[in-house]
Amino acid sequence: NAGVTQTPKFRILxxxxxxxxxxxxxxNHNYMYWYRQDPGMGLKLIYYSVGAGITDKGEVPxxxxxxxxxxxxxxxxxxxxxxxxxxxxxCASWTELYGYTFGSGTRLTVV
Amino acid sequence: xxxxxxxxxxxxxxxxxISILNCDYTxxxxxxxxxxxxxxxxxxxxxxxxxxIKDKNEDGRFxxxxxxxxxxxxxxxxxxxxxxxxxxxxxxxxxxxxxxxIFGQGTELSVKP
Numbered sequence: 556n557a558g559v560t561q562t563p564k565f566r567i568l569x570x571x572x573x574x575x576x577x578x579x580x581x582x583n584h585n586y587m588y589w590y591r592q593d594p595g596m597g598l599k600l601i602y603y604s605v606g607a608g609i610t611d612k613g614e615v616p617x618x619x620x621x622x623x624x625x626x627x628x629x630x631x632x633x634x635x636x637x638x639x640x641x642x643x644x645x646c647a648s649w650t651e652l653y654g655y656t657f658g659s660g661t662r663l664t665v666v
Numbered sequence: 667x668x669x670x671x672x673x674x675x676x677x678x679x680x681x682x683x684i685s686i687l688n689c690d691y692t693x694x695x696x697x698x699x700x701x702x703x704x705x706x707x708x709x710x711x712x713x714x715x716x717x718x719i720k721d722k723n724e725d726g727r728f729x730x731x732x733x734x735x736x737x738x739x740x741x742x743x744x745x746x747x748x749x750x751x752x753x754x755x756x757x758x759x760x761x762x763x764x765x766x767x768i769f770g771q772g773t774e775l776s777v778k779p
Contacts, residue, residue, distance in 0.1 A: 559709070586764055586765045588765065588766070590769075595675060595771055595772075596771055597670075597672075597755060597769035597770050597771040597772055598710070598755065598757075598767075598769040599769075600766060600767075603764075603765075603766060605764060613766070645709050645710070647709070647765075649764070649765030650765075651765075654700070654712050654715070654765075655702075655710075655712060655765065655767070657709030657710050657711070658709050659707065659708050659709050660707070660708070660709055
């Protein structure tokens, strides 16, 4: 029972590079979320999805893209990395009954 | 516009004493509130929640109090243990918004032996 799995755990990017943060869950949850956590700022919602094929913007979507081709996977794409995207990224799935299940996070540094 | 605020970035408490973590909010449409606990290098984990129609919810050593007129909630941990040392996030849910939560900035609790 893996829950929500995020890869990689750590990554250093150069300005302008692109990468995809992977997130997969094995609980068959429809709702999935991407948050970023900056020091002293709590968690801010980037994008979310209420089911396969459906995505929507959260509070801070600029500079990111997502896709949801399957229920299990919800990758987050950074096309042109900027220093402002240095953060810890958390993926989560949600059900009304069990609430949130978070992944262990991806720590991204853009230099 | 910070709808959920935790104004204390850190709190230090002696083992065995009470820890009180505070959270203020501005939106009266929130229908329930949650507390999450986060250890370093891990994702947040759910701790306790409270519906907006209640004023208290208790689970073992953890109690959450809600004061709707003051738009304030607090988490009490009694007695505090060193293993409680973590960052605690308050979060609020808007009615009919699926699982979207609005988080506070977090309070880092340190429980000294």
